[in-house]
Amino acid sequence: MMVAVVRDDEQVREPGQAVPGTEPPASPDPSARTGAGTGAGAEPDPHALTRITLRPIASPMPLGFFTVAISSAVTSSLQLGLIDGVHRQAVALTVFSAFVLQLLVSVLAFGARDVIAATLMGGFAGAWLANGLVTATDAPGGAKVLGVMNLVFTVFAALMASVARPKKVLWVLLMIAVPRYFVAGLHGVTGVSALGHVAGALGMLLAAVAMYAAYALMLEELRGREVLWIGRNGPVRDAMHAGLSGQLHRLEQQAGVRRTL
Missing domain, CATH: 1.25.40 (Serine Threonine Protein Phosphatase 5, Tetratricopeptide repeat)
Known part of the structure; x- marks a missing residue:
């Protein structure tokens, strides 16, 4: 079993299905796929690509x-x-x-x-x-x-x-x-x-x-x-x-996730 931290706006959709409450764009926007919106060659947003995975273990x-x-x-x-x-x-x-x-x-x-x-x-x-x-x-x-x-x-x-x-x-x-x-x-x-x-x-x-x-x-x-x-x-x-949200509070600042110990 794994617990992952994901974005709130992510939803599972069938291919080609539009996000509820929005209209499909008139034409594909290449800059939207880069996550930066500044034209071709822009780097994707690292926050949107990051996942933090927890692997529960029995208490030793x-x-x-x-x-x-x-x-x-x-x-x-x-x-x-x-x-x-x-x-x-x-x-x-x-x-x-x-x-x-x-x-x-x-x-x-x-x-x-x-x-x-x-x-x-x-x-x-x-x-x-x-x-x-x-x-x-x-x-x-x-x-x-x-x-x-x-x-x-x-x-x-x-x-x-x-x-x-x-x-x-x-x-x-x-x-x-x-x-x-x-x-x-x-x-x-x-x-x-x-x-x-x-x-x-x-x-x-x-x-x-x-x-x-x-x-x-x-x-x-x-x-x-x-x-x-x-x-x-x-x-x-x-x-x-505490619930799951309480357990994950400030997870990004804990050892093993942050850049330095």
Whole structure:
């Protein structure tokens, strides 16, 4: 299915049929076919030839949130001691699959014109990849390097939370991710074992909220309405209920249509 933006005056007519309410011209006017009306050789009007086509896709966000939930539960189990430390490489290989899935979600979210979701899922994908590679290879100084990365990721998550308030369930998830990655960063830098257990507990809470968000979004997609609380408000809520004309408002100024990013 495709949605196209066309001119209001375009109508489907049989060959030779005149436009209703007008008289056919006495003779063909070559300048009318050029769209410029200034004589032979004039360029056609680019606005009359332009079409903007949208290709709807299924929402990738349930997959993204389920991936966050599963990977957070696995890594938190390692931090809490539920998985023995000798199995760190197995955990790292498991986390690598999260990188692949969340990268896919990010690409699809960019195609769906949701820059917040796309940026967040891309950020998570990069974090999972770094965590998995450093842990699997047991790189020297890996714990401290990952600690610094987690501290920087805390800033990223806080900035994302500041613009995600209209998506309340996403905002709640980020408000848990901020302290979770902050404590994990301190644990990596300082090596204090107690901080690792706190980060693991926060990671389990993050996994639970992500699991809820994924399930709520999936139910909404299946039933066409909000079943479990998601908490959309403002322009995000309007986007779920606005008509086609509202969805296409200022489409020509959005990324991918305008000349520059």
